[in-house]
Amino acid sequence: MVxxxxxxxxxxxxxxxxxxxxxxxxxxxELYNGSxxxxxxxxxxxxxxxxxxxxxxxESASFYVYNNGNEVDDFLVNEDDSYEFDxxxxxxxxxxxxxxxxxxxxxxxxxxxxxxxxxxxxxESGVVDGGYKYAVYSGTPELKIxxxxxxxxxxxxxxxxxxxxxxxxxxxxxxxxxxxxxQQAKFLLYESFVSQTGETTVEVGESKxxxxxxxxxxxxxxxxxxxxTATFSNNAGADFPQASSNSPVITVEKGEDLVNADIEFxxxxxxxxxxxxxxxxxxxxxxxTGDTSATGVTVNIQVPEGxxxxxxxxVETISGVPTIYLxxxxxxxxxxxxxxxxxxxxxxxxxxxxxxxxxxxxxxAQLQKVTSDQVTNSIYVTKGKYDHLLEQPIYIYVVPLVxxxxxxxxxxxxxxxxxx
Amino acid sequence: MLNIxxxxxxxxxNRILDAINREAxxxxxxxxxxxxxxxxxxxxxxxxxxxxxxxxxxxxxxxxKDRIHIPHLHGVGANRNVGKHVxxxxxxxxxxxxxxxxxxxxxxxxxSASGGTGSSFTPMLVKELKEKHDFPVYSVVVLPxxxxxxxxxxxxxxxxxxxxESGADGIILADNQYLKQMGGNVESAYNGINDMIAxxxxxxxxxxxxxxxxxxxxxxxxxxxSGGAGLAxxxxxxxxxxxxxxxxxxxxxxxSGLLFSTDVYxxxxxxxxxxxxxxxxxSIDEISTEVEKLSSAVGHVFKGIIVRDGELPQVLAVxxxxxxxxxxxxxxxxxxxxxxxxxxxxxxxxxxxxxRAFSQIDGMDPSY
Numbered sequence: 001m002v003x004x005x006x007x008x009x010x011x012x013x014x015x016x017x018x019x020x021x022x023x024x025x026x027x028x029x030e031l032y033n034g035s036x037x038x039x040x041x042x043x044x045x046x047x048x049x050x051x052x053x054x055x056x057x058x059e060s061a062s063f064y065v066y067n068n069g070n071e072v073d074d075f076l077v078n079e080d081d082s083y084e085f086d087x088x089x090x091x092x093x094x095x096x097x098x099x100x101x102x103x104x105x106x107x108x109x110x111x112x113x114x115x116x117x118x119x120x121x122x123x124e125s126g127v128v129d130g131g132y133k134y135a136v137y138s139g140t141p142e143l144k145i146x147x148x149x150x151x152x153x154x155x156x157x158x159x160x161x162x163x164x165x166x167x168x169x170x171x172x173x174x175x176x177x178x179x180x181x182x183q184q185a186k187f188l189l190y191e192s193f194v195s196q197t198g199e200t201t202v203e204v205g206e207s208k209x210x211x212x213x214x215x216x217x218x219x220x221x222x223x224x225x226x227x228x229t230a231t232f233s234n235n236a237g238a239d240f241p242q243a244s245s246n247s248p249v250i251t252v253e254k255g256e257d258l259v260n261a262d263i264e265f266x267x268x269x270x271x272x273x274x275x276x277x278x279x280x281x282x283x284x285x286x287x288x289t290g291d292t293s294a295t296g297v298t299v300n301i302q303v304p305e306g307x308x309x310x311x312x313x314x315v316e317t318i319s320g321v322p323t324i325y326l327x328x329x330x331x332x333x334x335x336x337x338x339x340x341x342x343x344x345x346x347x348x349x350x351x352x353x354x355x356x357x358x359x360x361x362x363x364x365a366q367l368q369k370v371t372s373d374q375v376t377n378s379i380y381v382t383k384g385k386y387d388h389l390l391e392q393p394i395y396i397y398v399v400p401l402v403x404x405x406x407x408x409x410x411x412x413x414x415x416x417x418x419x420x
Numbered sequence: 421m422l423n424i425x426x427x428x429x430x431x432x433x434n435r436i437l438d439a440i441n442r443e444a445x446x447x448x449x450x451x452x453x454x455x456x457x458x459x460x461x462x463x464x465x466x467x468x469x470x471x472x473x474x475x476x477x478x479x480x481x482x483x484x485k486d487r488i489h490i491p492h493l494h495g496v497g498a499n500r501n502v503g504k505h506v507x508x509x510x511x512x513x514x515x516x517x518x519x520x521x522x523x524x525x526x527x528x529x530x531x532s533a534s535g536g537t538g539s540s541f542t543p544m545l546v547k548e549l550k551e552k553h554d555f556p557v558y559s560v561v562v563l564p565x566x567x568x569x570x571x572x573x574x575x576x577x578x579x580x581x582x583x584x585e586s587g588a589d590g591i592i593l594a595d596n597q598y599l600k601q602m603g604g605n606v607e608s609a610y611n612g613i614n615d616m617i618a619x620x621x622x623x624x625x626x627x628x629x630x631x632x633x634x635x636x637x638x639x640x641x642x643x644x645x646s647g648g649a650g651l652a653x654x655x656x657x658x659x660x661x662x663x664x665x666x667x668x669x670x671x672x673x674x675x676s677g678l679l680f681s682t683d684v685y686x687x688x689x690x691x692x693x694x695x696x697x698x699x700x701x702x703s704i705d706e707i708s709t710e711v712e713k714l715s716s717a718v719g720h721v722f723k724g725i726i727v728r729d730g731e732l733p734q735v736l737a738v739x740x741x742x743x744x745x746x747x748x749x750x751x752x753x754x755x756x757x758x759x760x761x762x763x764x765x766x767x768x769x770x771x772x773x774x775x776r777a778f779s780q781i782d783g784m785d786p787s788y
Contacts, residue, residue, distance in 0.1 A: 414454050420477050420484040 028094070031125050032112040038105045041066075041131045042112055045124050047087060048132035049095060054106035061097050061108040066132040084115075091117035123238045138236030139172025143202060145179075145210075145228050145245035155253045156217050157363040159190055164211035164228045164245060168202040174232040174240075175201050179210050182226040186252070187215040188365060202232070217252040218363055224249050260368075261359030262290030263329065265299060267351065267376050276384035279310070280341040282351065284324060287334040292359055295367070297326040300354040301339065306347045306381065312339025329357070343381040351376040422462040422629045422638060425524040425555075426621075429531040429545065430538020431475045431495075432562050434468045434482075435610070436530045439618035441466055441481040453481055461629040465521045469514060469545075471495050471506055471537045488517050496536035498571050500578065503540025515548055526628075526638060527557045528621065529588075533579040534564035534572035543582035550587035556642055559588045560617065563595040563680075563750060570757035577754035580747075590645035592652045592738075594679035595746065617679065620654045623736045627694040627724055636692055636724030641738065644722060648689030648740035651747065653680035655737040665695060665733040666706035672735035673714065681746045685717040688739040696726040697733035 032042055041050035046068045054061040058078075065073035065085055075083040075095075082096040096111040114122070128135045143166050150161040164181065168174050177200045183189070196210035211228065228245040263286060270281040284299055301322040303309045309322045314337045316323055324337050341351070352375045358367040389396075428437025445452035446459050458464075468487045470476050472495035476487045490510045496503040507514070529546055531538035542559060549557045561580060564572040583591055599613045628638050645652055655678040657671035671677050672693075673684050684691070691714055695707055702725060715721040718739070 411454050417483050417485075418453060418480065420479065420487050 028113045028115045029119055030111060030113045031122070032110070035107045035109045036127060037107050039131055041128045041135065043124055043126060043128045043135045044093060044112070044114065045088065045122060046137045047093070048128055048135045049093070049112065050131040051108050054100045054108045056100045056102040056106055059100055061100050063095060068137050069132055069135070087114065087117060091115060123236050138234050138238060139204070140170045141168050141172045141174035141202065141204070141232060141234050141240065142170030143167070143174055143177070143230050143232055143243040144169050145230060145243055147225060147228055147245040147248055149225070149248045149250060152249060153251045153253070154217055156220050159214045159216055160250060161214050162211065162225065163209060165207060165209050166202060166230065167207035168204050171204060172234040173201060173203050175235060175237070177202055177230055177232040180229045181211050184215055184223070184225055186219045186221065186223055187217055190214040190216040216363065217250070220252050220254040222249060222251045259292040259362045260290045261288055261292050261294035261357065261370070263288050263294055263297060263355070263357050263370070265353060265355045265372065265374055267353050267374055269351070269376060269379065272377055273380045273382065274343045275382050276343050276346055276387055278343050278384070280307070280343060280379065282339045282341060284337045284339070284353065285334065286326070286329065286337070288329050288331055290359070291331060292362070293331055294329045294357040294359045295327065297329045297357040298355070299324040302352040302354065303341060304349045304351070306345035307349055307379070308342040308344045310340045310342050313337055315339045346381050346383055349379045349381065351379070422526065423522065423524045424462045424464045424625060425518065425521065425527040426464060426466045427518070427527065427529045427545065428466070428468045429529060429541045430470060430535045431472065432532030432535060433530040433538045434470055434475050434479055436560070436562070436614045436617050437466055437468050438479040438482050439614040440621055443615070443618045443622050445481065450480060461626050464625065465524070467518060467521070469541060471503070488514065490514070496540065498536040498575060500536065500540040500575055503536050504544060507541045507544045511544070511548060514545065515552070518549070524553070524555050526555055528560055529557060530560040532562045532564070533576035534568060535575065539575045539579035543579065543586040546583060546588045547586040556589040556645070558590045558592060558645060559583050560592045560594065560621065562613070562617070563593060563597065565596050565600065566750070566753055570760050573754045573757040574761055577751055577758065584650060588650070589642070590650055590652055590740070592654060592679070593744070593747070594653070595681060598681040598746070599679065620656045620679065620736060623656065623694070623696070623734065624654070624738065627696070627726060627736060630726050636694055636722045640692055640722040644690045644692045644738055644740055648742045649744070651744055652738060652740040653678050653682060655684070655739065657735050659697070659701070659733040661732070663733070664706055665697065665701060665703055665735070666710050668733045668735045669693065669695070669707065669710040672737050680744070682741060682744060684714070684739050687741050687743050687745070688718040689742040690720055690740045691718050692722040692724070692738040694724040694726065694736045695733060696728055697731045698729055699727045701733050702727070
């Protein structure tokens with residue numbers, strides 16, 4: 001029984017909490033409970049509830065309601081009576097006259113309750129001395145962002161100038177304006193002339209250029225430029241929905257001046273079957289069949305264990321790797337390098353080369369890097385002419401050496417015997 | 421096994437000794453000493469003695485320890501008197517070197533009769549050996565070319581006499597004058613003579629210590645050498661292919677096979693003939709015929725036969741001489757040479773022209 005009671009209490013608390021949280025958007029909130037002097041008003045956003053007359057003797061008062069300085073409603077209420085009028089959207093404001101008192105100017109004590117409105121959306125509330133004429137109203141800035149391009153049909157590698165302007169066609173100053181210009185796929189930012197960074201303001205009716213830049217098309221195709229967006233607030237600090245520009249379409253055709261360096265690497269060996277300890281002569285031919293020169297042409301010769309690099313023309317050993325390096329290599333240029341390998345161990349090997357070079361394709365700002373690998377045919381290293389000697393047992397060598405040593409010793413001994 | 425001592429005195433003795441040692445290696449090559457051992461049948465000790473160190477250095481096949489240098493400048497200059505003094509001064513050292521090598525059964529002293537060191541050392545060495553030891557000492561003496569000069573002829577004459585008086589058990593003569601018939605230049609002629617003598621001595625040593633079909637030994641050799649006038653010579657011949665042994669014996673006894681010119685059938689006193697070769701080539705009848713022919717002329721002939729399979733017949737004949745007409749000729753020339761040298765010396769001592777020339781400045785001093 002006790003447990004059931006506790007569960008019920010917890011459930012009710014949770015329901016109350018949910019209702020309370022939801023009340024922020026729809027429940028009634030008393031914005032003001034106080035006095036208003038005749039001629040003054042109470043402002044809620046752009047609405048002003050102005051006390052036009054107060055009648056202490058009749059225990060009543062009359063009010064005018066203004067929206068942006070324009071009268072939209074009026075009412076007369078007695079003490080303890082209320083009047084409700086439409087506010088923004090579906091919201092209403094309920095005014096209850098609590099009391100009326102006399103003085104230099106009669107004063108009415110009121111309660112102002114806001115119904116069905118998010119309290120966070122209330123950007124202005126308070127008593128306004130002098131009534132609606134002295135209230136500060138907030139407007140609605142409206143930013144019109146226009147993105148234009150100087151040409152819509154270009155070739156790859158061509159430049160297109162993009163200009164983004166903004167105009168405030170609303171009735172209030174746009175503040176805290178932040179523009180965002182997204183990067184364009186398949187285009188490179190070639191040069192920027194005007195670039196708006198940070199927060200800015202746009203006065204009513206003001207028009208300004210915020211971005212001017214050039215894009216370079218890299219690939220053929222039809223592309224829609226991403227819109228420029230802006231976040232902003234009005235003069236009263238109210239945030240407004242993000243504004244977006246139009247999205248121009250650019251058609252890019254295949255460029256005629258896209259160039260490539262096309263380098264052929266050919267590795268050949270003078271023989272593919274050698275005996276151990278013999279030399280292998282390798283030749284690397286490099287030819288640029290492309291239409292532009294290359295730089296940083298590099299060939300790394302990967303020599304497997306079992307073969308030894310013994311030297312080569314124009315081949316330097318860098319960090320243990322025989323390397324050919326050419327700073328620049330012209331169009332149709334052809335070069336030949338030779339190197340020598342020694343077959344140190346019996347086995348089957350291949351020589352692989354890691355080739356790379358850079359070139360400027362005339363479009364991209366960065367150099368293009370091309371890498372490739374090559375592998376030669378198999379090299380068969382067979383036993384050397386005298387290898388069988390190494391396979392013999394040790395005594396095969398020791399015995400002749402002992403004999404030779406004995407002969408040498410004998411000759412020396414005899415020489416000393418007969419040397420006078 | 422016999423213990424044999426061979427001493428080479430002076431340049432000529434050294435060279436013949438070196439040739440013996442080279443022949444003993446069995447190979448003509450200069451590398452023979454590295455490739456083989458000397459093939460002496462006996463225990464042979466060789467000693468080279470010289471006052472000229474360069475002569476000793478030229479020897480290639482004689483061990484360094486067997487070369488004895490007697491310090492006296494570079495040779496004695498063909499002066500036997502100087503040589504005798506040098507020997508006398510170094511006699512102890514020389515004899516000690518010989519005695520360190522043990523006792524011997526026979527000794528050969530090889531020398532030239534005409535030079536300085538050899539001709540002066542040999543008589544004195546023989547005398548010393550004979551005084552201190554009881555083994556026979558034979559001297560192998562090489563006579564000079566007759567045209568080599570008066571000093572050499574004079575030396576040869578006195579040397580031979582001295583050796584004979586020294587107590588030598590025999591003198592084996594080899595005559596350069598006679599052997600020069602082999603021709604060739606001077607060097608090859610000398611080398612040829614040296615080789616010829618070396619080959620004969622080696623054959624003799626081999627024969628004295630070999631098992632034989634018919635025996636000749638050291639005793640026989642002593643008997644042969646004790647005959648005659650104490651002078652001997654050796655004949656040798658190696659048969660050519662298909663040459664009968666009879667012919668080889670005849671050639672060995674003929675003037676072309678002898679080291680000294682003589683008519684063996686006329687001048688020889690005793691003889692020893694040693695024949696070596698393949699059994700099939702040694703005809704006893706032929707050998708007997710030739711030996712009998714020789715013995716009918718000289719009296720007794722010792723005969724030895726050594727059988728060596730596969731070898732062509734080789735004949736060595738040792739002959740002692742009763743007389744030596746060629747030696748008499750040599751001494752006749754030598755007497756003239758001695759007189760010539762004596763007259764020249766007297767002439768020089770009597771003629772004072774040079775002294776008179778020098779006497780003109782007696783008592784004077786140079787002025788500068």
